[in-house]
Amino acid sequence: MSTANNEIILNVVDLKKYFPIKQGFLVKKTVAHVKAVDGISFHVVKGKTFALVGESGCGKTTVARTVLRVLNPTSGKIVFESTDISNLRYAQLLPFRRRMQIVFQDPMGSLNPRMTVGQIVTEPMLFHKVVKNKKEAYEKAASILNTVGLKSFHLDRYPHQFSGGQRQRIAIARAVSIEPDFLILDEPTSALDVSVQAQIINLLLKFQQEYGFSYLFISHDLGLVRFISDTVGIMYLGRIVERGVTNEVFDKPLHPYSRALLSACPVPDPRVERGRQRIILKGGVPSPIVRPQGCFFHPRCPYKTDVCEKEYPEFREVSKNHWVACHLVK
């Protein structure tokens, strides 16, 4: 990841989030932990996009919720610009809450069905006092709705009166209404069909170009990640196994898991596509409660050696800005 001349907006260092599993009838005791996020580090450069990819359950949404401090981290640092926000209390967090926003996968679940679009979009503006009064908030909301491709008469309608794509536009309008610098997009288009997906992605890119937004983009869709992101981290069972500039990681993935995952992503050149081989992984993702000894990926890895069964590999920078955790990569 190039950092030399670039300002970093978000720096996450060795972040961990464990969820306790409690058992017992009257007295509940912690018997184990779900290690949803287990020591991950990455940064987002101002005005750029960092993507997190990985199988379902590997901890992507937990990273998003912990970075926003909806969840408290078990340990690690979350540095926004130059402030460590990992231990800030509610009142101290408020200014950062205004600057960091999230758009979720399911717009119906993230919009209050009893509020009109006008109330939904103006509420954060009034709460964070970015406008003087309700009238100004509604004027601003109407202009934002136009920017996201909706009309001002939509302000009086309720979320159920819109299509999925329109609802996602409302969620984006609400997120950008308070002029944040940093947005987390947690699978923002996975519930939408391809053409609506393209419209939403173009809208997000337009915002990035016009207002310099920085994005943490979470997705299963590898084609989309390649298109939208500058840098990428590949997650497996709560850890990042490979991280680097998107084009380099996609062209030359080094970790066996990344190779398998990216072999499923089609290449636009038909000659290259014809010669490519899909790597089919055997077995499922192990449990984040009882993880394998050694490298977490070794039970599914076709290249594993003795050391892979014993030690978790160090996360090393193997070439400039290209980091990987694998014993076999020299």
Ligand SMILES: Nc1ncnc2c1ncn2[C@@H]1O[C@H](COP(=O)(O)OP(=O)(O)OP(=O)(O)O)[C@@H](O)[C@H]1O
């Ligand atoms: N509040 C919670 N309590 C206990 N376990 C949790 C909690 N939230 C998430 N988990 C567990 O943490 C792990 C990671 O979940 P997370 O939602 O972060 O995965 P994800 O990568 O976002 O998956 P998906 O791609 O399906 O959205 C899962 O095993 C999940 O069951």
Ligand SMILES: [Mg+2]
């Ligand atoms: Mg998720």
